[in-house]
Amino acid sequence: MSGADGGAAVPHYHGHRDRLRARFAEVGGDALPDYELLEIVLFRSIPRRDVKPIAKELIRRFGSFAETLAAPPARLLEVDGIGESVVQDLKVVEAAARRIAKGAVRSRPVLSSWSAVLDYCRTAMAFCEREQFRLLFLDKRNALIADEVQGQGTVDHTPVYPREVVKRALELSATALILVHNHPSGDPTPSSADVKMTREIIDVAKPLGISVHDHIIVGREGHASLKGMRLI
Structure with missing residues (x-):
């Protein structure tokens, strides 16, 4: 033309x-x-x-x-x-x-930068089409040691084994955990199975000196904190 x-x-x-x-x-x-x-x-x-x-x-x-x-x-x-x-x-x-969001989490103690943790979790997982279970391992200063995907499942279920979670924490010399998983449906409301699984991990971790600070569920519609909802 x-x-x-x-x-x-x-x-x-x-x-x-x-x-x-x-x-x-x-x-x-x-x-x-x-x-x-x-x-x-x-x-x-x-x-x-x-x-x-x-x-x-x-x-x-x-x-x-x-x-x-x-x-x-x-x-x-x-x-x-x-x-x-x-x-x-x-x-x-x-x-x-994701790298930028993760850098914000790594740069300072996790519990004093909670909004950065939530931003990172949403960036990493909120839009996944399959359910994913992620673990944030923290040291005694609540700084991030490692961030690992423990398992991936179907659109509405990921198998989680409490003893495997705690075993990995011991391998990394972590003293605290933050559990994170996504709901591909978009609704972050915790299910009874989510609450039950979290309590099982707490029961296994506590005698070994490992704290579970929270379990965060993310979805397109936002996030839910089991601790904030007083479910743990």
Whole structure:
């Protein structure tokens, strides 16, 4: 396609890209809606196509910027315009977000930076399609020693073995634990099985000098703390 002067016409979306980049530079990402932030991520991945419809379709299908990044590659590839290289770019951004959130947890005692712990747990697990059980191992200063996924299960169940949990804590010389798991349904409300399993771990850990500070359940709709709900 040529312009009036005989030269190649500039695609209509180039001006939009320039304006959106300028707005990002001026106000930052927090002021942009999810689809526009996603557009900026897609600019480099898809240089020769209008990415606005693609970004809007991703948000429509998956619900939010965070849920798009966390979506399984196979489901991302179902969206027109998304190829393997784009999926990889999205997963790099997701990994970077997790690394930043984890760094905030590692940099200071966990119990004095509870909001960072919650942010990290949500970033790592809230949008997983399968249930995952994660353990945060703490030392006597309540600093994070290790963060490990103990098990992955189905959409609504992960087998957890209290003695294995405590055995791993002893191997790491941890003196405290924070249990974390996700509810893929989105609703973080603890089940009776969640409460029962937590109490079993407490019963095994306590005689060995290991405290269970909390059990956090995360989901797209928020989080629940068993300690905060006075269930442990």
